Structures are given as structure tokens and as C-alpha cells.
Amino acid sequence: MEEYKLHTRQRKLLYLLNCRHGIANGKELSAKLGVSERTLRNDIAAVNEAMEAYGLQIKAVPGKGYYLQMEDRKVLHELFSGKENIQTKEDRIRYLIMKLVQSEEGCDLRDLEDDMFISRTTLENDIKEIRLRITENKPYLNMHRKGNFVSLDNDEIKKRNILIRLYCENWDYDSRDGIVLKDDVINQEILNQIRTEMKEILKKHEIELDDFGLIYLILAIAVSYSRMLEDYRLDASDRICTERSVCEAVRELMDRLQILWELEIGEPEYGWIAAILEQLVLLNFNTYTKEEAASRTDLRCSQLVEQLSGEMKERYHLDFSQDDRLYAAMLIHVQALMNSMISVQMQSRYLMEELKMQHPFLGDVSHYLCRRLEQLCDLKLDQEEENYLLPMLITAQGKLLENLRGKGIKTVVVSHLNASLTYYLMDRIQKMYAGKVELEGPFPIYDRDNIDKVHPALIITTVQMDVFRQFDTPVITVSPLIDEKDQKKIEQHIQKAESEYLYPKLPNAQEAYFRKDLILQIERKADLTEVLSIMEENLRGNMYVSDEVQLDLKRCYYALLKNDTLFLYVIGDKAQKTIASVAECRYTVVWKQMRNIRKIMLMVINEEERCYLGSFYQMAMDL
Template sequence: MVINNRQQEILEILFNKKDVITSDKLCSAINVSSRTVRNDIKEINKTFKDKGINISSQKGKGYRLNIEDIELFNKLIKKKVNNLESDYLTKEERYNFIIFILLKNNLENTEYITQIELADSLYISISSLKNDLKIVKEKLEKYKLSIAKVSNKGIMLDGEEEYIRYYINKQLQKSQLFKQTFNSIYQNKVSSISKDDISIIIRENIIKFKLRLTDVSYKNLMNCIQICILRKLYNKKIQYQREYMDKIKNESSSYISEKICSDIKDRFDILLIESDIVFITKHILSSNTIVKSKYEILSMLNTQDLMNYKLVEEIINAIDINFGVNLDSDDILKDFLVSHIKGAINRAKYNIKVENEMLNNIKSNYPFSFGMGILANDIIKKNIGIRLCEDDVGFLSLHLEASMRRLEINKERKVKKVIIICSTGAGTSLLLKVKLQKQFGNQLIIVDTIPWYEFDEKLLSVLDFVISTMKLDSINKDRIVYVKNLLDEEEIQNIKSKINDVQSSEISLDKRFKEDLFFMNSNITNKSEAIKFMTDKLVDRGYINSEIQREFFKREEISSTEIGDLVAIPHTMHSDIKESFICVLILKKSILWDKKQVQIVILIGMANHEQKEWKLSLEKLYRNIVDIQTTTKLIKSSDFNDFINYIKYII
């Protein structure tokens, strides 16, 4: 057995006291109840039985630590402390446990739990529990829930019934322990209708109404109905406005919900009321359905799906115009977007919470695709009058990123004819040839390896491009890729661009930083001030106009550009930006941007004609700058030259 932190603290207090200490003083010192102290002392004595270590109780006086061998005591205590981590809950595990207890009590209709009981179950002090509760409250606030005090007796989960039900469903998807507990409570309380019974009714009705749910959505719908049945037993009702309920009931999915609830009443005599039907309908509306192809949509004459298909085509066309990325040939993307947008629009329309746990990673790793997702959101707003939440924009961005990867793979199947020009000898030429063949396989046909003096412009008429280790005097510079003897990552990307018929600019990312757009030691105190300061400078210097200035603010309203580790990267692409730029602001003190502290603001304006280059450049910048050691060094830059020298090193 391993002692916990609180038991370790008891031993230390008694050891340092070297005398009797009263129960009250010991309880006060570690902020727990006398019962907890008694239980801990019992565990300590059990752990160190036959080791010459014992805590004795003296009636009317208190507790004393008795040690027969001080060296053995020190050795054992050190060993126990070193082994503590394996059996001790992490902070995150404690937060999840508190949430679990609060939800479990809510499901069982338990009025409250005292903080002392909760602290005892976690083996922590009251003061530690109070700190944990602050974090738990923040986590619950995202779901419009809170922790309420019950007449100074204890605490309980609090919030509107609909939000409590959504959170129960979320935990059923996330926590295996909670799922087991929920199933146990359900089986004990609801004997007339099992999970299998519900599944049969759902299956019958989705087949009847030709609704094709994904496996995840099917399981969530089953959870949703179980929750409705269980909450009914405690007379827990959702309060909806009459106008809102009528609006939901006009949706075609309402017929499915009504029939499911009718079957439950007819077969098992369990009556789910009107608000339950609305709750179930909202779940169906927001569910992900099995993807239909364009041909299925056309043959079924589904008006809504046809409208969404036209919307997707408009999005893809806008991405081509604004980002220079042509995704029109990817039918897989179109089919998936039609399915996703249908659920996303319903989620936004009825304010249904969706959580994208990958959102921060998507924004950091795929900023270019996320920008396309924001453009898609603007088009949805223009056509439907509804703006998707940031989490759904993240999901859209993943579909767009996957499409670009698919098209890139298809392009890589193209075979290009090249020659190698190398000035350093046959051995080096052969090594370079082997490296190219290993890297690109059958994507490259290496026609020949020649010395520089044999190069003739006429060769280009039968080649796709030339790979050379030295500068050549040629009028077709865009058909020549310069490499070192050993291929580096940037050179490999350049060759990939040629294989994929992508024109790659020779301007490296560090050249985008300009001294006249570098500012330090500003006393700015918030995000709006920072963006205004930087864009005002850009307007004054002729880089942007007032319309583009507004675009930066608009982009920030849609989705925060903070990326962590004290960095924010506001950015936009616009047809009126003639020359791409990177503007830098280093603040004296960090400011709260949205949810994170920021001290370096890197504001980027991308010219439309350079859009293809910017995908890799932007991702490279995000990838290399998100590191607290890197940002700390950049913050300490003495001037622009100092800053740019380090930027060159990291990118």
C-alpha cells in the first residue's frame, strides 16, 4: 500500500511537533474533518505495521508519532513518497472525478454532497478541493452549467434541464466509468424498457423514414432517448418557449421523433411529453448522416440536399477564386460537405452545442485550410443567414485539408522527365541521382546526368525541368530547380512543386519581414488596440487600405488568431493586397488576447497572386514558432536585426 499526500503531511506534522498534538489542531492544519484524520491514521498504522512506526491516540490529549528506528523511518517515508505518483490522481483526473460525482448525484436525484465528503473521497484537503472546484466551474461554464450551494449544506450540479441532458450525453460518449454508472442506474430505475428495446424501435423508424445515421449518431440517439426516459422518473422537464417548439415540430425529423415516442408509449406504457419529442428532434437534426453521392441526391429529389449541394459548389468556386486552390474534381469532398453542412446548419439554427476537441490543433497545423473554412462560413451566412460555430468551421477545414491531400497524391502520380546537372564529379552526381530516385520513385524519369557545359536550352523542349547543383545562364529560370549535393526539406518541396505543376516563389519566408513593419515595446493593453495600431501603420505606409483594415477585425471576430505560447497571428488574403507582408509587434507586457496571453503579434497580409505559396509558408511559420523557448528569445530581441537573425534560424 502507498500513502497519499495528506497522510504524508500528517506524518510530517507529527514528526516536527515531537509531542502530542490535539485532533482539532491536526484537522485545522490540513483542512479536513476529524473522521478523515482518524481514517488516515488507521491507514498509516496499517501501512507501517511491524516497521516500528505507529501513531498512538491519547484520550483527551491527541495524537503522538512513535518511532523505534529513525533511520528506517526516513528510508521508508522517502520510498513511499517516491512511489506516490503511480497511485495518486492527477489534477485532471480529480476534475473529472468531481464532475462524475456531481453528474451521478444528479442522475440519482441526490440533493447534494458536502465538500468534506468530496475532499475525503479524493484524499485531498478542503483548500485543495476549493482550488479544484474553481477549475471544474470553468469547465462546466462552457456547457452553460454551474455548481450551486445548497443552504450551506453542500454542493450540486445546476443548470437548465436541456443543458444537463446534453452534458450527460457528452459524458456517455467520453467516459467509460460514467457510461457504466449510467447503465446501472437506468437498469435499476427502468425495468420495463431495455436498451435493446429502444434500439429496435429506433431501427424500425429510421428505416421507415429513410433516415441513414452514422453509427455514432445512432448510438447518441439511443442515449438521448434513455436520458429522456430516466429524467421523466424524477419529473425533470425541459422548458421551451411555445414558438420555439412549434418551429422544431415543423421540421420533417419531428415525424420520426413523434413516431418513436408513440411506439414507446404503445409498447411499454412510458409517455414522453412534447418537450421530450422536441429534444429528440433536435438531436436528429444535428446528427451526422451517412454520406450520399450527388447521383443519389439527384435521384431522390431531396430539395434540402440539392440546395446544400449548390451551396457546396459555390464554396468550392469561391475557394478557387480567393485561394487559388481548385477542389472541383474531388467528388468525395462534395459528398462529405453536403452531409456535414446539413447537420452543421441545423446545429447553428437551433443553437445545439458541438465540441471539436481538435480545434486548436486544426488552427495551428492547418491555418490555410482554416482560412478556407472561414470563407465557407461567410458563404453559408450569405446564403442561409446562419453562421456556423468555430468548432464546426474546424470540422469543415479538416474536410478541405483532406481534399488537398487527396489531390496532391493524385498529382504525385504524374511522371516528369528531368536531367541532373552537377559540377562536382561523377560520384556526387550518382549520389544525388540515388537520393532523387529514393525520394520520388517513379514520379521522376532521370533522362541523363550531365556537366554544366553540356547544358543547352534546346534540351528543355524534351524535358519537364532541370535539377542543377549550380546556377545556370538560362532564359527559362522557372524550369530549373537548384539543389545542394544533399537534398534538404526546402529543396524537396521545390521539386514536389514542379512535379505537381505548382509555381513556387524563390522568396523565402524571412524576406517577408520588413524593418519598417517591426514595432517594439508598445504599451498596448488589449487585442483591439494591437490590431488597430498595426493596421494604422500599414495604412499610413500604403500596404493596405481601410477596407483591408476592417477585414483583419472581421477575421478576429469570426475566430481568434491566438495560437499559444504568447503568439497571435492575425492574417487575411485580399485582392487589393499587391505585395505580401508580415508586420510584427512585440509588447512590453503580455495581454489577454481571447483566452490566452499574447506578447508577440505577427500580422500577415497575403496577396492573391501568391496564394499557392502561402499554404506551406503559413503552416511552416505556425509549426516553428509555437514554442515557449522560441517566443521568449524573440521577445528579448534588441532590434529588428536581432529578431530577423533568430527568425532565419527557426524557419
């Protein structure tokens, strides 16, 4: 394997571009890497120089950004695999888990120090993190320590589940040669053998799997093969397959591979793979009704989903009780979690960061659900779980919005233009915002009475009507061409109207939550911890927060908004008045490698006003 001379940030740059599937602009990339655009350009030049001989280059598109061009994706895979590429804490932990799982006697910490070129302190901290992930949480695989030796319990099924997850986390879905964590056993030849036989048999038995299911099953069989070669065999399977067609398909598949590999496969291996396939079939792109999903999952799943649905309604004022699709999807997902089958796609993280900025309130909800599922399912869940839940919530909220607004937001078109241009304008609006607006009109400028009779939520006009007509309803003046500026204005008003459908109206005007003495100007460079400390001191100093209210800002949920505002909140007691503090920073503040934070908004919310959280998020986005 080649040793590519790239440092951690340059490798992350390649990772981000690979995940982007297109052009990423320089500002976006520099923000995610936590560097200036000048440093980004220097990194790109260094990467191109180092990787030119291997056919991997970062190409620039003037005025748009950068994209990744490569002749062979194997080069990219090698950049993120192998011992020489242990660059970050996650790299080290992954490497250590692989070593511990694959060693029956355990590992000598002194050898690991030399092998990984890290200090004993760093190694001990990594061991603590591994203990937290796999011992104190599912799969609850005990870790043993004797002097310098560390080992894991010889629970074969738990070890296999850990290996499958590690391989899945590092699969490249953009290539046929998808595996990144290669070793001497699980290599491309073995994977191709499994894939070829498996696709034929699944087709024969009319069993369908999505991409994740196919990859998961391939890797499960590959892990089974590698463990059997090392003479680590199953005594029994932890689950029993009840679907006859699945059992028959696995029997035929493993019989073929047994002959191909010249390796005797024991009966527990058949049962283990069959149980996995049965669960993967359940997780496939099937649309189940609420009743079908309930019949295919454990009763405990229904109880948990009912509980979480109630908590979302009480805590976030989100009533998804009539959404059978969400209910069924959550049932299937909880069942998968309880069986330790979690869909992990590292490359989706880039997309999910953008979705969270577009839907910060639902990002908060998905974070809460993730923490609750950890508690209820005895699991250690990470960012991937939040990323899985967020699109489900966005879809459910979209359906809820459709039900609430009916045909769309009632919008009146007022035009001084001739009929031809006016109907062209209306047709453009209808096509661009189909389902979001219900158009009424057109009306001439002078027809105030008929406009009022419609009771519109929005007026779109071709003239500056506010000069001679006053309306309580928002009025937007546009060109018949609907340029980008017009689109932005219309979209902002539509989003505001939609938020009024979705979230309860605030008990007070927005101005009531802000005080002049809580609007701070930070003129010097300061990190986030320092800015938050200044804000807390100001809140307490001005007696807006009592000593009884604990501002534990380390445990808050932080949301970065599209307007470069970082929003966070603390829930106070019933006596606490809901108040907002805003820090406007002259110099950008860095938070988790985000460099473009210009404002920080901290809210202390009365516990009885938590139900208005969606509206408070909207208020922060309007800053």
C-alpha cells in the same frame, strides 16, 4: 463525488493529455497552457501529488514528453462534472443552461449567485451569453426575465435538443462509461439499458450508425426518458420519419424500453426518435454520390452548397466544382445543421489546432464557411463547426492537387554513386513521397542536355552541383540514407511546388510587398494589441494606408503558423496597394495562450488581389 483539489489550469492540462492519445512534449503543452515549462513541471508535480491516491498520474518519458496514466477513467469524468468543478466561463454557461432547461418555473438569480459562488455582474454577463446562444440564434428558445427570476419558454423539443447537445459535447469517447455530465436520471445504468437494447435491434433491422450516431441516439432516448419522468411529454414531433425500416426499428426499441422502465411512452415520442434516427442514418459513414445526396436532402441544401461553392471560387480562388464527394458531404452536413444535429467531439480540438497550423489558408476558408452557414442557416456556430469543415477541405484540396499535378512533381535524380546505391536512393524517395513526385533518371552529373530535356520541377542530387552547374530549377543535395535534414529540405520544396499548382502566381515578386520601413523591431515586452497598434501607426505614418481604409484588427482572422509567425490581413479598396508589415519581437508575444509568437505579419490587400490569398499565406509561412 470526490472533491479534487486542482485549479483550472491543472484540469486543462489533464484535458489536453487525455485528448492527445499519446505523448505530448513539454514545449507544446506549456504553449497551449500559456505558462513556462518550469511552471508546467510544477503543475505536473502538483497534479501527481493530488491525484496519486486516485490512480491518476502524469508520466514523463525522457527526451519525449508526457502522457496520462489512469486506473479508472471515472476519476477523470468526475474532474470535469459536478457543481464543484465550475471553473471557466464555459463551465458556468453549461451549468446555467442545464438549470434553466430543467426548471419549468425558472431560476432565482440570488440563489444562483450563492450556488455558484460568483458575483452578480459575472452572472448577468453569463445570462447575456446564454440569451445570445439559444434565444437570438437557433433553437430560438425565448428567455424571460422578471426581476430576479429568469426562465425559458416551455418548448419541449427545443429544450431536448439543447440537452442532447450539452451531453454530446461532454462525452468521453475513450471509455465505455462515456458520460461526463451525470445527473440523477441520466446515469450509467439507464445508458447501458438503452445501449444493450438498441444495438440488438439496429443489427436486426440492418441499420448502421457511426460512433457519433450511436451516442447521439442513446442520449436522445435518455433525454426522452428523463423528461417523461418529470412529466414533460411531447404533444407532437417536429419532424416525420419517412423510412419504413427506421420506423419499425424505433417502434420495437421503444416498446421494449417501455416494458423495461414500466413507463408509458406516447406516440409523439416514437415519432421524434424515429426522425432523429433517420437523420443519423444519413450522417453515417456512407459515401453518397452527388445525385444520391441530393435525393436524400432538401432542395434548400443544394441551393446553399451551390452558393458556398461559388463564393469559395470567387473569394479564395478554390474551384471544387468537380469534386462530387465534397459536394455530397456538404449537402449532408448542411441538412444536419438545418435539423440542429451537429457532430461535436471536444477531444478533437487538440488535433484540429495542429491541422490549422499545417493548413492555415484552409483554416481561413473553414472560418469563412462557418460564418456564412451561421447567416444562411440562422444558427449560432462555434469552433466545432470550423473543426468539422477543415478536414473536408483538406481532403478536397488534396484531390484537386492530384488532378493538377498528374503523376507527381517531375523530379530528376542526379547521382555520382554506383548503380546499386543510386537505385537504393531512388527507391527510398519513391516510397517516402509516393504520389507526390514522378522520378526521372538516374542521370550522371555531366549529362546536362538530357536533364534539361525532362524540364524538371526539382533536382535531387548526391553532390554539390551548384559549385559547377547552374540550374533555374531548385537543386537539393542529399545522402542516400535520406536523413531528417534531407527529408525536411525535400518536403519544403515539394510543398512549394504544390502551392504553385494550387494558388495563382503573385503578380509581383515577393520582395515587392515588403518595405524596409515596414520591418519593425520590437525590443520591449508588448502584448499583441500594443504591437498591432504600433504596426498600424507605422503603416499610416508612412502613407502606405489611406484614411479611407479601415484597419479593424479585432475583426480580422488570425492564423498562427508553424514558423511562430502570427498572420493576419485586412482587405482594402481598389486603390490600395498590397503591402506587408512585419514586426520581429525580441520577447515572445502571447495570443490566446500561445506564448511562442516571434513575428507578426500584417497585410493590407487590394480587394482585387484577394484571389492571391493562398499565395500570401505561403509567403508568410516562408518568412
